[in-house]
Amino acid sequence: MLIVTKNPPVVGHGQVLRGPSVQAPSRIAALQGAYDRGIYLRPNLSSEGTVPASSPLSASPDIWIAGTQPVANFQTALATPNSYAQQSPGTITQGTPNYIYVRGRNGAAVSSSTKVLLYGVPCASIQWPSEWAKYGIPTDRDHPDGTNPHYDSSIVNLASSSIGVTADTFVWSNPQPPTGGSDHYCFITWMNNAGNPFPDVFSQLDMAALITNNLQFGWRNVSMQSGRSPTRQMASQLIIPSDVTAGSREYSLQVTNMGFPTTGWTLSMSCSQLDSKGNKIAIDNVAMPALGQFVGVRCTLVPGFSALLTLNLYKNNGPDSQPGASIDITPTYFSDGSPQELQEALDRGLVDFAMSHALHRAYAGTEVADIRPRPVVPLGADGLHVI
Template sequence: MTTLYDDLFFRTNMWDVGQLPSPPDAYESPDIIPSGIYPTNNPQAYFSSNYNQDVGQSLVIDGPNYIYLRTKNLASGAQSGKVSLYYTPTSLLLYPNKWQNNALKTSDQQLQVFVQATQPGDIAVTDNPFVWEPSAISGDHYCLISRVSTPKHDNPIPQVGSYTDLTAFILNNPGFGWRNVSLTSANSPTFDTTVDYTQGTEAGSITFQLECTNVPGGASVAFSAGTPGPDPLIVLEKTTVPQNNGSWNTSVTCDVPANYQTNITYSYWANGTTPQPGFKLRLKALSYVDQSSQFFHLLRTPQQLGASPELARRMSAQRGIVLGSHVTIGR
């Protein structure tokens, strides 16, 4: 008779239904999901709907890769837990001492993410992805290791020193997942820059504006943050810079909740172009207000703030202020 695990678990491969011991091969978990260089809208709905598929992608070298974890609830009732994610260069024998100190973080610098399944059989997905910018390495492979800790099974990382103990650990611990992942240079940015963003105690509509100065037409830019909360997410997907006279910008406007904190990564792809003298990328956070604000007559028009024609039309009756900015200057 097959014995099933009784808690949140990660599959070792597509054929794993939670049986003990876990079926080989162990390094193919479809529940560790590198999803590309942009966060996913409504990850709970998306990654639970394709649970019968492996939708993981290769890791983009030096890009902000967003990685989601999903677990299935094999407990008899509701269950919750905290998940963690680790990495290591691929090795034939992945003893825990090779990866236990290599924990990845989310955009808001969390080492653990809460997940919850309200019913038996539910799929619980991280709403806050881990983010990682892997460097190129010899062999072009890493291994990602996931861990879920619940009230029923804390699943501490064991001290394993022999291959017999390693075998037992892999086969008898469905609270851990393993995935070998390959690297790709396709879509690797020429560079990216990460900057902290803290909303403060007041919720509000914030325009995130990326200004390109002396950036050649044909290059591309993007920015993103994985931390959930803003509506929509703080994401500008890869956008080609048009031919311009030395100044061009693009933006997204988001409703940001109070006390929100994250890291925003903005990226640049040269795409074979040559940066011009005076090259700058500047990420700004702006707030616009209408005439009911006491500050309206003290602030600047969208055009004065360098808004794109579309944003200037949309904000034509409003005035704005730059709350903060971060610049990368070409040398």
């Protein structure tokens, strides 16, 4: 007897797949008992990683929904036995960045690696892969060519029986209520590796096999709670390359108003990662600063830091923004205080004295205030511009 299965090539996001191939009957035995073919997700909190899976099949605790606040040290925190025995709340918030993590346990006898993709699909009783492949959620890591976000993260060299978490955070920047009167979404996760190509589903039995026998596919239903959508939103990468020689250093991120109305508007900023001290890199909802003025946040970052900043602007009862208006996000670096670095900054004409004094005044009275102004140097800028 031969079992007809689907065995397509590994494909990228949203590509068309080819038809079936034939495999041996030994496949039947491989589909029973403990899942031992690599890193897997549990369909529900009661699952111990065995197949065929038992209901519920759409409550995976390994799709961890952190909501609007990132998890500190998530690769460690979400891989503990205590965390593995828990499930995150199943709610996302409309109109603001939501942070999602994916973890898995390695059921193979040897170490395993896999890419991981996540999809946020409008709800449906049957989640056909030809549909959910259209709804990829990007990570907070920029694409190498700088043009598109990454839609995959990785779990690398995970030891047998160990729990691992993807290296990057999935960020749904501005979720909106699904169409058709629904009130929730389905998160779908695909472990993309040579042994688990994108599921090629052409029949009802194909779909049934996918959700009961393939634990490298995960499903979790999530509800949406109301939230206010931003009038304007921008995203920007915040990266400290690994080859920067200095270690942990202090930075400030300033959001400067370059033409938006100064009344009736508010803004907020969030980041997909915490700083190296475990502090949020965030600006809570504040009034739009005066023209040419800024609001800022101070943070400590180390080489290798990579995250996504999201800036939201809200029009309340103010006038419309006009063409030419802009908001700038400007990162600056605080000198480490050593005479050698200060002298080099002065010799090279890099110190922004006005900004140094402005930041000293801005942070006065806070727990990060300095006794006297520390010299800062600008490192670049990114911005939102009204056309």
